[in-house]
Amino acid sequence: MSSVHRSIGDRLVLERSDFPMLLEGLRSRGYVTLGPVVRDGAIVYGPISRVEDLPIGWTDRQEAGSYRLEQRHDQALFGYTVGPHSWKKYLFPAHERLWTAERSPEGFHVLPRSEREPRYAFLGVRACELAAIRIQDRVFDGAFKDPGYHQRRSEALRIAVQCTQAGNTCFCASMGTGPRVDADHDLALTEILTGSAHYFLVDVGSERGAELATDLPLRPATEADVRAVDDLLEKTSASMGRTMNAVGLRDLLLGRPEHSRWTEVGKRCLTCTNCTxxxxxxxCSTTEEVPDLDADRVERWRRWDxxxxxxxxxxxxxxxxxxxxxxxxxxxxxxxxSWHDQFGTSGCVGCGRCITWCPVGIDITEEVAALRKEEPVAVPAGGAR
Amino acid sequence: MREFAAELATGTGDPGPYAPFPHRVISRTKETADTTTLVLAPIGGGKGARFSPGQFNMLYAFGVGEAAISMSGDPSEEGTLVHTVRAVGNVSTALSRLKPGDVVGVRGPYGKGWPVDQMRGKDVVVMAGGLGLAPLRPVIYELYSHREDYGRVEIIYGSRSPTELLYYDEIQSWRTRTDTRFQVTVDSADRNWYGDVGVVTQRVPDARFDPARTIALMCGPEIMMKLSAQALEARGIAPSDIWLSMERNMKCAIAQCGHCQFGPYFICRDGPVLPYARIRRFLAVREV
Incomplete structure (x- = not known):
């Protein structure tokens, strides 16, 4: 394959039959490719070595407290929305060693960090997930840099996929985070299936994406291709299963800590932690001290809390x-x-996971709508209790 | 310590912001049955990190874990760190058992301290409850050592009983100063106690200060601070001039673990010292 120069902003077309070359391109560049796979009746994220590892022909049906896989009538590679996993499990692993220390004549000393972080290629990152990564960047890559997060994040290649269908618990359109991918992608794919045609519109979003595209068999996108993508995204936007009015939510919620809805939802919430x-x-995380048996060597671990x-x-x-x-x-x-106060952004991207995976089907959009309703009797603000 | 951190950050094996720096225990003073004061010095010498009164460190007991502990030393003294620890959990118990010569990990200092710059030229009211005196001690050193920089100074310290008073000898010597009133009151005492019995808020009505130009600092149990702030506000001090040192569960001290949130604030980063005006609405609600 002769290589062609590609640039940021290029809009190209990759045929479905050539999709394996994208995976080969990632492998040859030393990336560990991760993407959606079917496991335990759900689409989760895991290693991808062949196109067949992707959930070909599968889709998901989501509702509050419910998730089911169903067969599609086509062979789409990305014909579903987001599952229980997110990319945070790779960038901010559920369990990670922070440091190791050894007892020494001087008491103890912390060993230099020896972790070698893998170079990930994330395949199938949705717009809401790119927004989520941007949000976690503000936590872990701000004033205090988490070395592991920083390294994994800056190495990770992001091949985004624009959603051509919305789930029943999706509301990214309300949160302004999707479905269109417009930042932070190396490549953004939009899967198009019409009749016998099956191809991807490829948007080049970065130098690394452009480099990856150089040895792919791509043709320039036509106006019709671009229009097809716009139509699909418009349709996705219009078919979100949920909406949330996020306007003025910061002041509203901070001002209503005594709203009766909190008591009401507290009766349903099992505090199972699934949503988080x-x-x-x-x-949120906690730390654990893990000494060896004679406590000469200890490891400090962080795990999700x-x-x-x-x-x-x-x-x-x-x-x-x-x-x-x-x-x-x-x-x-x-x-x-309060996420706005702390990080200058909402902490919600409208992915709907907390709705789907709540075992009792508590719906964040429904709770917000209820909290927006004025109480008949106002509770005096600032009064002692 | 900071130079060391900078050097590591440019190296390849940077252990990151969570790594503690070994310090040696220089001395240990038993304050009460469950409270101990440790003096620490960085291993390998050096001046150690400077701190502002009201800030805290994460102290690390090897093989046990970390706890957030306030700075309790004189901020003008270089080379040593002073921490007063109450044995409550496994980490604070391990820290309390350290002896001179033992090694403890330190990272910090963290957080925002007392508004010392705003206090200059003004009257200052200091209210401490129990172990709450520990984070106030650096600012009390500052007040006494630069006494002429401040107006009237009222210090009110409440404790459950005479046996639970911290820094006993130091308080005795502070109380001999005629330029400052240092009142001590206890919740209950036997007949050998000649001092006051009562709660700190009872001492507010006759405290001498000009409400329009007073800064109040307080640390203690949340209910004590809430009532003290209300008592001071009733005397005319603006809520923005009343400062509280808050406490919450804390794991990371760098606004990454989420534990110490109080309303929109990370106690580790935005506090621990916060003005009453900003937190009163959250203090008024249960289980924030």
Whole structure:
């Protein structure tokens, strides 16, 4: 294959039959390719070595508290939305060693970091997920850089896929994070299936993406191709299963800590932590000390934690947030309100995972709508209790 | 310590912002039955990191874990760190058991401290409850050592009982100063106690300060701070001039673990010292 120069902004077409060459291009460049795979009745993220590893011909049907895989009537590679996993499991692993220390004549010393981070290629990153990565960047790659996150994040190649269908729990259009991929992608693919045609419109988003595209058999996109993509994205936008009015939510939620809805949702919430684990932006963690048997060598590990656990606010001899309602309030208020104060953005990207994976089907969009309703009797603000 | 951190950051094996720096325990003072003061010095010498009164460090007991502990030393003294630890959990218990010569890990200092710059030229009210005196001690050193920079100074320290008073000898010597009023009150005492019995808020009405030009600092149990802030506000101090040192569960100290949130604030990054005006609405709600 003769290589052709490609540039950021190029819009090209890759035939489905040539898709394996994209995977080969990633492999030859030393990337560990990760993408959607079917496992345990769900589409999750895992290693991809062949096109056949992708959930070809599968789609997902999602509702509050419900997720089912179904066969499609075509052989689409990306004909579904997001599953329980997100890319955070690679960039911010659920369990990660922070450092290792050894006892020494001087007491102890921390060993230089020896971790070699893999070079990931993420295949099939949706617009809401790119937004989620941007949000976690503000947590882990800000004033204090997390070395592991920083290295994995800056190496990771992002091959995005624009959603050509929306799920029943999707509301990225409300949150302004999708379905169109317009930033942070190396390549963005849009899968087009019409009659016997099956191809991908490829948007080149970065130098690395352009380089990867050089040895792919691509043809320039026609106006008709571009229009087809625009039509698909418009249709996706219009068919979101959920909507959320995010306007003014920060002030609204911070101003309503005594709203009766918190008590009401607290009766349904099991504090199981599923929403925080499935959420692509939730970042809370705890640390664990792991000494070897004679305590000459210790490792400090970080693992995902959740604001829904009782131990999360343990302090001294008791926990601050003992009720389910206070923990749900913390989660929702943090996600949609105080996140703005802390990181200059909402913590919600509208992916709908927390709705789908809640075992009792608590729906964040429904809760927000209920919290927007004025209480008949206003609780005096700032009064002592 | 900071130079060391910078050197590591440019190297390949940077252990990241969570790595503790070994310090030696220079001395240990038992304050009360469960509270101990440690003096630490960085291993390999050096001046150690400077800090602002009200900031804290993460102290690390090898093989056990980390805890957030306030700075309790004189900020003008270089080369040593002073921390007062109450044995409550496994980490603070391990820290309390350290002896001179033992090694402890330190990372910090973290957080925003007392508004010392705003205090200059003004009256200052300091209210401490129990272990809450520990994070206030650096600012008390500052007040006494630059006494002429401040107006009237009222210090009110409450404790459960006389046996639970911290820094006992130091308080005795501070109380001999005639340019400052240092009141001590306890919740209960036997007949050998000649001091006041009561709570700190009872001392507010006759405290001498000009409300329009006073900064109040407080640290203690949340309910004590809430009531103290209300008492000071009733005397006319603006909520923006009343500063509280807050406490929450803390794992990382760098606004990444999420544990220490109080309303929109990360206590580790935006606090631990915050003005009452900004947090009163959250103090008024349960389980925030």
């Amino acid at each position: 684990l499935a959420c692509p932006t939730c970042f 959740s604001c829904f656990t009782l131990g999360f606010t343990h302090q001294g001899r008791a926990s601050v947030r003992t009720s389910a309602s206070s923990r749900y309030r913390q989660w929702l208020t943090h996600k949609l309100a």
